[in-house]
Amino acid sequence: MPRVKIARKSTATDMTAMCDVAFLLLTFFILTSKFKTADPVPVDIPGYTHTVVLPEDNIATLTIGQGKVFFGVEGIPIRKQMLEEVGKLYNITFTPEETNTFITMPTFGMPITQLKGYLSMDPDKRKEIQQPGIPTDSARAELFNWIKQARVADVVLNQKALRITIKGDAKQEYPTIKTVIATLQRQKVNKFSLITALKAAPKP
């Protein structure tokens, strides 16, 4: 009696489809991921036990470090509108090129008088310059107006209340923080968020 031969099957699976899916997902994640923008000053954020995750849009960040204050707001239309309105307040008109440069900057810290010169600078030169931070004094009220116009722009464009966050350096002495909080409170922003790192909760 002849033996029944079982046909030997190949153990190789077709990887083509799997490969397609893997690369599709990879592309998706690369495109959707938003990379951390570099801070103008090194900021070491303090820890807190009960943090909430911030939304990605409709947000403005005040970066505080080395006694300097920087301001940044999410969304290109808001930035454009904000620059225009603040320029009007100080009688400065920005050229379309300067506006285009401004809207690509995630955060900035220049006094309004030097901003125009800074924006029209060569991109390589601009990188080398250390930004002095936005003046916080109440006489010129520059920081006050930037925040105010950003909030106004968000209401006009998105019908939303802008969420203000403060990203402070742990080593930063309190007076600067106090000035910034006072600036916010002068325009009735009593609720804001402090960006903190998550710290493990202590055992009870």
Place this chain on the structure above:
Amino acid sequence: MAELDTSGGGKHKGGKVRSKKASTRVDLTAMVDLAFLLITFFMLTTTLAKSKAMDMVMPDKDDKTKDQLAVAESRTMTVLLGSHDKIEWYMGLPGKSAPIVDHFGKDGLRKALTENGSKVKAEHGGQPMIVLIKPSDKSTYANFVAALDELNITGIDIHAVVDIMPIEVEDLKKNGLY
């Protein structure tokens, strides 16, 4: 690699010598491995980059309205933030009781908050303690957040950040914390 040689093989006795046909299939296993590795990497990094925050509410600073709620002084605890990561705290009105120099952490501020909290609750028929945080100009942002963190851990809901008074600065100076 994962592919077994299933061809018969070794039947070249006489006849024409045929050139072996090369398979057009490429082994994709390594490529898929790499792709999934990258996916994992991107997934993990994107979730980590999301910034976390704590919400903060400051008392309304309205200069016009003067109708402020009177608070029993025996229910308030004031925490002064000094330099060198040190604090001072006292109960009631400033100048009446000597402030106690303390530090941040489990045996310092947290212990003081829990003990005073339960003491106030016992003395005032379950009414909670009110904590005032007064950061001095020599304290850091980290101290400020740490103090708020301790309040959160100890579950004290009623607290406020208030400007420091000159008399309290004097006291911090006396203890070498300013």
